[in-house]
Amino acid sequence: MSKVISWLAMGLALTVAGCAAKPKSVAVATGEVTIDGEAVDGGIISFIDAATDQPAAGAAVTGGRYIIYPESQLPPGDYKIEIRWSKSTGERLKEPVYGHSPFVFAEAIPARYNSESELKVELLEGANEVNFRLGK
Amino acid sequence: MALSAKAQPRFGFTLIELLVVIAIIAVLIGLLVPAVQKVREAANRMSCTNNLKQLAIAMHSYHDANQKFPANQQQIGTNVWESLSATFWILPYIEQDAVFKSVTVPTNAPAQGVSTAGAGNRTAWSNAYNGAMNVAIKTMVCPSAIPGPRRGANNRGWDGPGSNYGWCYGSRVFANWDGSSNGFISQTKQNRMADVSDGTSNTIMAGEFLSGSNARATAGPGKYPFDIFFAGDALYNSVANKDFATAAELDAIGAAARNRPQGILSANGTLPLWYSATQSAFNTAAPPNWSWPSAGGNCCPGGSHDWGPGIIPPRSLHSGGVNVVLGDGSVKFIRDSINLVTFQRLGNRSDGQPPGDF
Numbered sequence: 001m002s003k004v005i006s007w008l009a010m011g012l013a014l015t016v017a018g019c020a021a022k023p024k025s026v027a028v029a030t031g032e033v034t035i036d037g038e039a040v041d042g043g044i045i046s047f048i049d050a051a052t053d054q055p056a057a058g059a060a061v062t063g064g065r066y067i068i069y070p071e072s073q074l075p076p077g078d079y080k081i082e083i084r085w086s087k088s089t090g091e092r093l094k095e096p097v098y099g100h101s102p103f104v105f106a107e108a109i110p111a112r113y114n115s116e117s118e119l120k121v122e123l124l125e126g127a128n129e130v131n132f133r134l135g136k
Numbered sequence: 137m138a139l140s141a142k143a144q145p146r147f148g149f150t151l152i153e154l155l156v157v158i159a160i161i162a163v164l165i166g167l168l169v170p171a172v173q174k175v176r177e178a179a180n181r182m183s184c185t186n187n188l189k190q191l192a193i194a195m196h197s198y199h200d201a202n203q204k205f206p207a208n209q210q211q212i213g214t215n216v217w218e219s220l221s222a223t224f225w226i227l228p229y230i231e232q233d234a235v236f237k238s239v240t241v242p243t244n245a246p247a248q249g250v251s252t253a254g255a256g257n258r259t260a261w262s263n264a265y266n267g268a269m270n271v272a273i274k275t276m277v278c279p280s281a282i283p284g285p286r287r288g289a290n291n292r293g294w295d296g297p298g299s300n301y302g303w304c305y306g307s308r309v310f311a312n313w314d315g316s317s318n319g320f321i322s323q324t325k326q327n328r329m330a331d332v333s334d335g336t337s338n339t340i341m342a343g344e345f346l347s348g349s350n351a352r353a354t355a356g357p358g359k360y361p362f363d364i365f366f367a368g369d370a371l372y373n374s375v376a377n378k379d380f381a382t383a384a385e386l387d388a389i390g391a392a393a394r395n396r397p398q399g400i401l402s403a404n405g406t407l408p409l410w411y412s413a414t415q416s417a418f419n420t421a422a423p424p425n426w427s428w429p430s431a432g433g434n435c436c437p438g439g440s441h442d443w444g445p446g447i448i449p450p451r452s453l454h455s456g457g458v459n460v461v462l463g464d465g466s467v468k469f470i471r472d473s474i475n476l477v478t479f480q481r482l483g484n485r486s487d488g489q490p491p492g493d494f
Contacts, residue, residue: 042370046384058384060371060392069391071427082384086373098216098251099313100444101434105373114376 027076027123029059029068031131033083035109039064043085043109045132050078050120061085074123081119083132085109110136180279181454184300184344187275188461191301191342194229196465204326207249208303209411212241213261216251217442220264221416222303222321223276223408230275239264249324269409272297276408280453282362284347290403294415298347299408302417302450304340304460307480307487308378309389309421311413311432311446318379318484319419320463323411333486336463340482343450343460343470345418345430347405358400358429361451364414365393365400366435372445379487380480381421381447389447390428399435413448420483422449424458425472470494 029047033040043061047068048054056079057072068074087108088101096102112118113134121130199205206225212218220239225248227236242257270287277283278300285295305311306319315324320332320341332339349359358365367389372378375385404414413419414430422428426449433445450470452458457471463485470479474494481491 042368042374044371044374044385044388046382046388048384055382055384058382058386058388060367060388060396062392062396067391069395072387072391082376084374084376086370097313097315097444099442101369101373 024073025076025125026070027068027074027125027128028070029066029074029123029128029130031066031129032064033061033066033132033134034064035085035134036136037133040083040085040109042087043083046082046084047074047079047121047123048082048117050080053080076123076125078120078122080117081121081132082114082117083109083119083134084114109134177280177454181459184278184280184452184454184459185467187278187301188342188344188459188467189465190230190275191223191226192461192463192465192467194226195341197229198226199329204328205321207326208305208321208323208417209251210241210248211246211251211256212239212264213256214254214258215261216253217412218256218261218265219251219411220409221411223416224268227273230273232271232273232275235268235271235273239268248326249322264409269407270296273408276301278344278452281344281346281405282453284406285350285403286406290350290353294403294406294410295350296407296410299405299415300344300347301342301408302345302413302415303342304483305413305417305419307380307420307484309372309375309381309419309447310378310444311417311419311448312442313444316378318486319417320485321417323413323417327485331485332463334481334484334488334491337466338482338491339463339485340420340460341463343418343424344452344458345405345414345448346451346453348402351400351402353402354399354435356397356400358397358402360394360429361425362405363400363402363429364404364432364446364448365397365429366432366443367393367396368398368435369433369443369445372433379484380477383476386422386426386428386447386476389431390422390426393431394429397435401432413446418448418450419446420449420479421447423472423474423476423479424450424470425452468494 040061046058049056057074059066085108086105088103091104206222208222210220245256246252277298303321304319349362431447433443450458478492
């Protein structure tokens, strides 16, 4: 009886091993984003594949920090970085729309960090700590 | 005993033979059950396709009569959110004339798409909310979807008979209160056929979504893919091109919504005659059955309709995609793997670009 069980266990183990997918290599990134020393809060950081120029993953920048989660399936490699932060100017809209923020927003990050980005990083497999302490 | 078993011919069968026959029958039934399930899902999908077709034909009938499509807002109560959806106006064309006639649009109510606090009539709204809006309309429910919270089941009150179809607001990262909507149907404006400059066969008119799970309101935890997770307005403001958000920007908002929600909504997909996105409208900012939860903007002053920004993609429980109906009345099954820009262009009525293969 115990022989039968051990054969069954072995068969099961082989089946499971055979079905398990080969883990894809994924880069996870986290770090700090500041502009002139001020923590970016409510911005978006985009990782754009340097070879294909296609956006590969992104993360919210909240309280000056971002995390690219493993679910984003970001492969290790070279990336161009774009950072945008639409920041409230403190001024109020003349005719606020119901359901919208009543404040006026303006881009707080210079174009050389987003639409004409010069920021480049190389991500390795596993955890990466990449900080962006930007100056205007 | 002179009589022996050998001499007598035997009639009947042994226990073993009986068990073998039963085992064979069991195996055959086992093979049949999954096939029955598949046939059932295929029939449900066909019924869903038919619902969308009916909605599109009804919308065309309305346009024939009025030279305009309805806006997805007709305020009838004194508060701006006490408003009916575009679906209200097509009720007579989907054999729901009795429901249509049970609602009185007050004479002092603003025009379609316009909202004015203080206009309208309190009684008209409460009659509609407790009457017409609580009537189950079969054409508005996909048989494959799981029913949402019924009236009285959710403590915030925005629950009802069930709604799995909505009008397409376009590709912008806005759910409600978007004056620049680029979809076939807008909340704030009555579009005409001529406004669909990409052509009706290249633009999505309506599609399907899922109902909320009735998770604990606002506090959660919300349930993917059914509930809406609030990510805050700030991230949406930081999207560079609001008409065509990039995969990276969607990723950022989706991850923030799932991992740090400011709150959740679980009474969505319940009221076909209520004006807000997730009840009677959606957008094509993100691909169908998006891998992140559907996301709203700032959370919850009034539940599910106060927020402007949002990513509310179509969703279904059909495997691998969703049904949509294009402006010309043709129903298409859109795969989850559709190219993002193609899908956004399909939702956008006037981007001026061919959508590509889908």
